[in-house]
Amino acid sequence: MVWKRTISSKALEKAGYAPVKVDDKVVFIANINGNLYGMDAVCSHARCILGILDPENLKVKCRCHDAVFDLKTGAMLEPPYVAKDAPKEKLGLKTYQVRDNGGWIEVDV
Numbered sequence: 001m002v003w004k005r006t007i008s009s010k011a012l013e014k015a016g017y018a019p020v021k022v023d024d025k026v027v028f029i030a031n032i033n034g035n036l037y038g039m040d041a042v043c044s045h046a047r048c049i050l051g052i053l054d055p056e057n058l059k060v061k062c063r064c065h066d067a068v069f070d071l072k073t074g075a076m077l078e079p080p081y082v083a084k085d086a087p088k089e090k091l092g093l094k095t096y097q098v099r100d101n102g103g104w105i106e107v108d109v
């Protein structure tokens with residue numbers, strides 16, 4: 001495990017979610033009712049940065065072509081509208097462990 005510091009816990013709590021740079025990755029982190037989530041923030045379809053969070057259903061929609069991802073598993077739930085026939089299982093995103101460590105959000109990369 002390699003934990004990397006990102007933004008303050010207060011900043012994430014206030015924003016609810018944010019894409020953050022972690023080494024050479026961009027990770028979509030979210031704080032939903034005190035639960036922390038992390039998933040690749042670069043869409044697997046055409047590399048847009050995610051996205052629009054649906055906190056009640058733990059889903060994230062890509063702004064570019066509306067692909068929808070499961071925040072807990074990274075699975076693609078709905079394909080991009082421009083590639084409806086793309087195999088969803090190949091377009092899932094990696095998820096990460098996220099923790100609050102002394103007021104800082106850390107991601108295990």
Ligand code: FES
Pocket residue numbers: 043044045046047048062063064065066067079080081
């Ligand atoms: S870049 Fe995300 S759905 Fe196309």
